[in-house]
Amino acid sequence: MSQLTRPRSVAPASLPHVWRVEDFASHETVLPTGHAALDAQLPGAGWPLGSLVELLQQCAGPHVWQLLLPGLVQAIRQHAGPVVLVNAPFEPFGPSLKAQGLPAERLLCINADKPAARLWAAEQALRCADVAALVAWLPQARSAQLRRLHLAAQQHQRLLFVFRGLHARHDASPARLRLLLQGVDRLELHILKRRGPPLETPLALPAHSARVAALLDARKARAFAPSSAPGVVVPLPRRSHGLDRTVAVT
Numbered sequence: 001m002s003q004l005t006r007p008r009s010v011a012p013a014s015l016p017h018v019w020r021v022e023d024f025a026s027h028e029t030v031l032p033t034g035h036a037a038l039d040a041q042l043p044g045a046g047w048p049l050g051s052l053v054e055l056l057q058q059c060a061g062p063h064v065w066q067l068l069l070p071g072l073v074q075a076i077r078q079h080a081g082p083v084v085l086v087n088a089p090f091e092p093f094g095p096s097l098k099a100q101g102l103p104a105e106r107l108l109c110i111n112a113d114k115p116a117a118r119l120w121a122a123e124q125a126l127r128c129a130d131v132a133a134l135v136a137w138l139p140q141a142r143s144a145q146l147r148r149l150h151l152a153a154q155q156h157q158r159l160l161f162v163f164r165g166l167h168a169r170h171d172a173s174p175a176r177l178r179l180l181l182q183g184v185d186r187l188e189l190h191i192l193k194r195r196g197p198p199l200e201t202p203l204a205l206p207a208h209s210a211r212v213a214a215l216l217d218a219r220k221a222r223a224f225a226p227s228s229a230p231g232v233v234v235p236l237p238r239r240s241h242g243l244d245r246t247v248a249v250t
Helices: 021-026 064-078 094-099 115-126 143-156 210-223 241-249
Strands: 051-057 083-086 107-110 133-137 159-165 177-182 186-193 203-206
Touching (some): 064 083, 064 133, 064 203, 083 115, 107 115, 115 133, 143 159
Parallel strands (some): 083 107
16 A cells, blocks of 8 residues: 655745735835835835825824825926815925925815815815825715725826724725824834735834924923023024924924
């Protein structure tokens, strides 16, 4: 009686009909995020174009520009149209954004009271061939509504970012990429969904641009500096109102 032979192990990479993570990434059209640590963790090494990117936050506002601005600046260099903001929680400060490469005249801000009106405005903006990118705050959007935006973004292969609250973390989403934003002094990014294996540990990114971080460090240094000797007059540094406003909104 012949003995059974043990089957030889075969490397998965050698099988012609097995999909691999790099196969997904190779078909992704992307725009670099401007953050090397984040690009290294994303399929194709950047923001996916023509696809919904969902960003979850407990409080709307913090870290928005620090995270998205480099990609948006690249988008307006490639397209002549505006970056559309739908129901932004705070008014953008034009001089600060212009200094970092995004002129105020390239922003189109749309505000609407009703959730249905916000969704309609976002979808119409995506269907406009001239729009370079869309950033929308849609906390009440449902999965089916987000899918409509996802399909609209595919039409012209545009950047699409949608912000929602933490309550949506466990909801079904058509987003190809889902990130959770946390932190104050530094930005912590949790990659909840991407093409490929999950990322167990969060990414740490600077919470402010280099220019704003230098200003904040200078303020801290002045706050803890020892008082000058009697009779010595220390001139106060000139204040830059542009940078001061930048700190308040970035």
